[in-house]
Every structure is written in structure tokens, then in C-alpha cells.
Amino acid sequence: MHVFFDTRKHPWLVWLGFALIGIALALLPFALAQVGTSWVRITNYAILYILLALGLNIVVGFAGLLDLGYIAFYAMGAYTYALLASPHFNLHLPFWVILPIGAAVAAFFGLLLGAPTLKLRGDYLAIVTLGFGEIIRIFLNNLSRPINITNGPQGIASIDPFRIAGVSLSSSDTFLGLTWSGPIKYYYLLLVVLMIVIVINIRLQNSRIGRAWEAIREDEVAARAMGINTRNMKLLAFAMGASFGGIAGGMFSAIQGFISPESFVLVESVNVLAMVVLGGMGNIFGVILGALLLSFVPEVLRYTVGPAQMALFGRTIIDPEVIRMLLFGITLVGMMLFRPAGILPSALRKRELETARVPAATTA
């Protein structure tokens, strides 16, 4: 078979590929803005979901710990940002101070969830984490009395946008003859954060730490017998996963400008888990793809189901809002039936040692 893109012979092809993807991603928001600003906003939320899915992938995909309360860490990050950068407490700290705090708070709660659940696996762990997620949400809902911390179900409004060098990321500016709307500016920030998180994930997976997580996922008893401190490694997985959720939550807070406990319900946890499972547990690019699909497909359906019915039957038979979730559900069920390991199943990482070069097939 002829290989058109032999990256080993032409390593520059890899860089060319990266450059093309980079240019495409850089131009994307302006192209989307032509269709409608709402699509830039949808893309931003999709990136937030990718961040969440990558964080959850550390817990579920790498370490094999089923977590149904992951959205609680998103909430911790979001509320940390909202409380430290809004008129609610009249605090207005800059985002680069709050995001690390939010990550640390979320990581702390990750440890808090991890510590009592160290001996649990599978269904039992899922139930405890589900309860944890609900506890956090209910606390947020009720921490308005006797001291008003979270402002209860009314939520927190007028949250500060991110400001870089005095420029707010929420308002529209004209620069270089282009209109830079709020969502477009946030898009670039989100993209940078996403790239950093992807690099961190890849590096973690291909490290001593990542291998220890995967060993725990595969066989905890054997992992322990191989000298892996499973307690510390599981806590580390919970804390790392949670901190990504916390960072995503802080950004969500700033982009929305308003948050309430309603944004952090159980179905959101399930949604993020579905992204991880659908994309392919443990496969970083699978998880990204899963998050993109589950973010965009419902939106695309929102705009196409109505017109499609008009074109086919001349009238709207079923309300688009109803049918789009139905189609979405059917798609999910179908996916799981035909590709149970996800769209991109966790791939075997082939290693070829520079010093020894023992290719798998040729020596056999």
C-alpha cells in the first residue's frame, strides 16, 4: 500500500498538519460569526465541555473510577470565581488569581470525595459520587441563610468578565479592522487553555503516573503488588480531574456572567460522562471528539429539524425541541450498540525504543 503521508520519511508533514489545524482553528470564530454569533458561543461551550470531559477522563478513563458527580467540581470552580469577582461580596480579584484558587478548591473537594471512597469500585462508587454531586448542589441552593454565601437559587449575577491588560473579554472591540465580539475573544482564551490541558493530559498518560492509573484501572490487586500506592494514586486522579473541572467552572462563570445551582444538576454530570464514554474512555482524542459531538449535534438538530420538516411535509408535525432530543437519544443508543468501546477506543500505544528498535512484527 502506498503511503501518501509518510510522516517518518517527512517529519515536516507533521508540522505542516499542525500549522494547518492551527490556522483553521484561528480563523474558525470569524467564519462562524458569519453564520451567527450564537455559533461562536456554542463553540465556546463545546470547548468548556471538552475541558470537563478531559478532566473526567483522568478519573474514569485512566484510573477507571466511575464518577457520577463530576459536575460538582465545575460548580466549585464556578462559585469560587463568582464569589471572588462579583458585587456579591464586593470582591473583584483578577481572573489569573482566581482560576488557580478555583482549581485548588476543586482539587480539595476532589480529595474530600476520594478519601472515603477509596475501597469502592464500579456501581458502589457511582452511587457515592452521585450523592456527592447532589450534596454540593443542594448546599449551593441553601447556603443563603443564616449567612448569605451563595445567594441560594437566585444565583450570583453581574460576575466580572476576564480582563487582560485592562481589556474586558466580554465587550465588543474593533481591532485590525475586524469586529472582535466577546465570544470571539473568549474563544481564543479557551483555545489556549484547551491546548495546555490537552498537552498536560497527553504527558500525564505517557508517564509513570499515567501508567500507575491505568494499572489500577486494569487490576488493583496486581497494581498494589507491583508497588503502586493505590491510595495516593487514586486521590491524585480525583484531585487532578477535579482541578480541570474547577478551571472550566471559573471560565464558565466569567463567560456567563451569571450562575445558579441550576447549571450544576445531575444530568450535566451524566452528559459529561456520556461524552467520555461515547468518545472512547481513556483515549484523549476520542474524548475530545465525544465532547464535540454531544455539544454540537443537539444544536445542529435545533436548527435543522424544523426546516427539514417544512421541506418534507410542508408543515411542522413535531415540535423541534421535542424531536431533537429524541433523535439525540436514538443516536446515543445506536452508537453504544455499534461501537461499545467508543468512537475512538483506547488505542494501543506502540513504542519503539530508540536504542534497541524491536518492531513488533518483523522479528517474529
Added chain:
Amino acid sequence: MSDTARALLVANGISKRFGGVHALSGVTFEIRQGEIYGLIGPNGAGKTTLFNVLTGIYPADGGEFAFEGRSLAAVKPHEVAARGIARTFQNIRLFANLSALENVMIGRHVRTHATVFGAIMRNARTREEERAIEKRGYALLEYVGVARRANDLAKHLAYGDQRKLEIARALATDPRLLALDEPAAGMNATETAALRALLERIRGDGTTILLIEHDMKLVMSLCDRVLVLDYGKKIAEGPAAVVQKDEKVISAYLGADVALDVKRA
């Protein structure tokens, strides 16, 4: 006794109960540096339980192990590995969905140091350590003879290769005592012969071996000394040739009546 100076592992009155069942009662023995020590006994005699107590998976109800002169009481499994005792499992417990090479690389965990920050920053030291882990992984796969399957998933390896891979993974922790739980189970004569050569070689390279095995031919030809357990009690200990002729051992394996017949014949 002059041998105590060379004792690697001392078991002193190890007892373990599961409810009313005395899986181990007061088992005492001593493994010397550099020997291959056999652990045999009929099914349910407590051999694997002894392994699990030794490696910290179960706490002992009585007695304690001392390894290189230090007590192993209340030491957790991962710390046992760090002390220098590695084991394999009777029912192979590989990391099934990882490659053979990665399985062995995980064995290096306890001898390497990269932290989460090192992993994220991937600094020169971490990269150097990763290279060393990978190189050692390949070397160990070659050592046990499964290097050509390095990039295949562990679960796709042939049964005999899985056994060898488990040994390679255990060796990756740089053990001074290698505890093998029925490594020859399910192997044919050729594979068993190869395993025998491998174990001789491991011993020759300075690792003491504790071997649970049902293949008596292998045990008798390979082990320097043998401990026989029956119903959780030590019934014999000594050189293979002596233990083989022990009446209690014969009756434990064949039943008392048959043992008498064998004697008469």
C-alpha cells in the same frame, strides 16, 4: 546455626484464619539467600494464603515474617514490593488492556521517582528516567523471551507468554525475593523446560525464588529445599529428595491407605 546469617526471609509461626477455617497455623520456615525454595501441598493446603500474607494482602492473625532482618508485620502490599519482594499470581493478573511492554514498565514504578509535576513539565530528568524505564522494559522482555510481542496487548499473548510476562513484570521491581504462584500451571513439557531454564537463570543472576508448584518433576529437580503444607500446617521441610520419601507427605498427597500400600509394595 551458621545459615541464619544468610537467611533472607524468616517466617515465624504464621497463622491465618478465615472464620472457623485455620488456613495457616503456626507455619515456621526460613528461606536462604540464593536458593530456590519450593512450597508444595495438596489443593487448599494454604500455599496461596501464605503468599497473600507474605505480600501484605491479608494481615496475619499470628506470627510474622522478617525480610532481610526487618519485620514485615502491618506492611502494606506496595511497601512489600518496595522492600524487595515481588510476586506473580496463580490466576494470571496482568494489566490486560495494556501492551506487554507497558506491563513491565509499570513494574518499574516502585524504583522510579517522576512526580505529577515532573510528568507535566517533562523535564530532562523525567525524559531520561522514561528512556531508562523503556529500555529496561525491553531488556526484561528479552530476558524472559517475549520481546517480539512487546507492542501487543497483554491479553492477546499466548498463555505461556503471559506467564513469562508476569515474571518479567515482577522482575522489573528489582526484587531480592521472587515469589511465583504456580508458574508452570497449564504449560506443556516444552514450555515447562523453558520455564525451568529461566528460573535457573534468574537464580543465577542473584534473585532468591519462592516457588509454589504442582508439577512435582519441576519442583524436585529445581528446588534446593521444599516446604510441605497440609491443612495449613507444616508437615515436612527439607531437601527435595528427603521430603519426597516422607511418609506424612505421601499420605497427604495420596491418602493414608494408599500410602501404606505404596510402602508395602
